[in-house]
Amino acid sequence: MSDKRLWALFISLVLVVAVLFFWNLTTHIAFILELRAIKIGGLLVVGAAIGVSTVLFQTISNNRILTPSIMGFDSLYLLMQTCLIFFLSGLTYAHMPGNLLFLLNTLTMLIASVVLFTFVLKATRHDIQLMILVGVIFGLVFRSFSTFIQRLIDPSEFAVLQSVMFAQFGGINEKELLSALMLLVLVCCWVARKCQVLDVMLLGRRTAKSLGVDYDRLQFMVLCAISILVSVSTALVGPIIFLGLLVSALAHSLMKTHRHALLLPAAAMISALILLLGQALFENLLERQSTLTVVIEFVGGLFFLVLLSKGKIK
Structure with missing residues (x-):
């Protein structure tokens, strides 16, 4: 049954991509198709990176509520952009x-x-909970420092900073997309080889080590894979904080399994579908009166509260 649902997700994703790619073509077809290919490719890469990184992070932390954003990646990104604009x-x-x-x-x-x-x-000594706590503290430090610098920035330059504080999918160029795609493929190929071992990691550190898993080494490698995925997606379009939590909840609710061979592709495709449909809604119905991330955060927050109230997240 889970395999059928995974195929259904794949077919749905292909159909959505095809519709968005060929929708309302009139003039300058080659130019429009090139722009759409880059934008749709960016949405697919970012969606896959966020979905896979969130499931992996929840595996090593053994917590379905946490996402990689808790480690302060978005705060570090914002601090970097703030410093660049302030000094340059x-x-x-x-x-x-x-x-x-x-x-x-x-x-x-x-x-x-x-x-x-x-x-x-x-x-x-490889205590993941303490590491997460340290990441939270660093995130608070980064955000506080960036807020301090923002108060010193000229108002006209602060407008430039505001444009990068939310994820933007319209400024992706072909070379950036290809670089991000290469890193995504390399990480996903490595993760695909480790799916069965990742299933064992869900049993806990002591049980996994008793079954012959080099837990500490694998934990570090998975964290490096997560950092690559999060760094690529954030550098490509900007921070998207809530999407991973929503995607993970949907993937577990739909697939009803703990097998990473099914959860990881399901999370990647669900994330890509949300971004594609959200971008279509943003461009055609809302007429660009908001940002895609605002729509995702609002709808995702409501959906997460519904799942939480029904006890679907444990």
């Missing part, structure tokens, strides 16, 4: 090459997360 000026920031900015954001967040995982896990 909004005009210089606006004219920075997109590839350079993407590479800078990705490498900074990746290096920061790997350093955090290496030293904190070693100091706490």
Whole structure:
């Protein structure tokens, strides 16, 4: 039954992509198709990265409420953009090459997360809960520091900063998308080989080690995979805080299994579907009077409260 639901998700995703790709084509077809291919590709990459990273993070933390955003990735991203605009000026920031900015954001967040995982896990003897607590504290520090700098920024330059405080899917270029896709494919290929071992990790540290799993090494590798996925998605479009929690809840509710071979692709496809349908709603019905992330956070928050009230999240 779960396999059939996974195929249903795949067929639905293909149909939605096809409809959005060929919808309302009139003139300049080649140019429009190129723009749509980049935008739809960006939505698919970001959706897959968020879905997979959230399920992986909940596996190693053994908590269905937590997402990678609790580690302060979004706060670090906001701090980076704030510092760039403050020290370089909004005009210089606006004219920075997109590839350079993407590479800078990705490498900074990746290096920061790997350093955090290496030293904190070693100091706490691989206590994931303490590491999450340290991540929360760092996130608060980053957000407080960025708020302080924002008060010093010129009002005209603060308008530039506001444009990057929410995820934007219209500014993706082809080179950034290809780089993000390559990293996503590499991580997903590695994760696909570890699905059965990840299933064992759900049994807990002691049980997994008794079954022959090198738990500490695998935990660190999974955290590195999560950091790559989160860094890529955040650097590509900006922070999307709530989507992962919504996607994970939907994937578990729909698939009704703990097998990562089914949960991970289901979460990736559900996340991509939400972004694609949300973008279509945003462009055609709301006529760009809001941002896609605002729609996702509002609808996702309501849905999560419904799941919580019905006891669907345990």
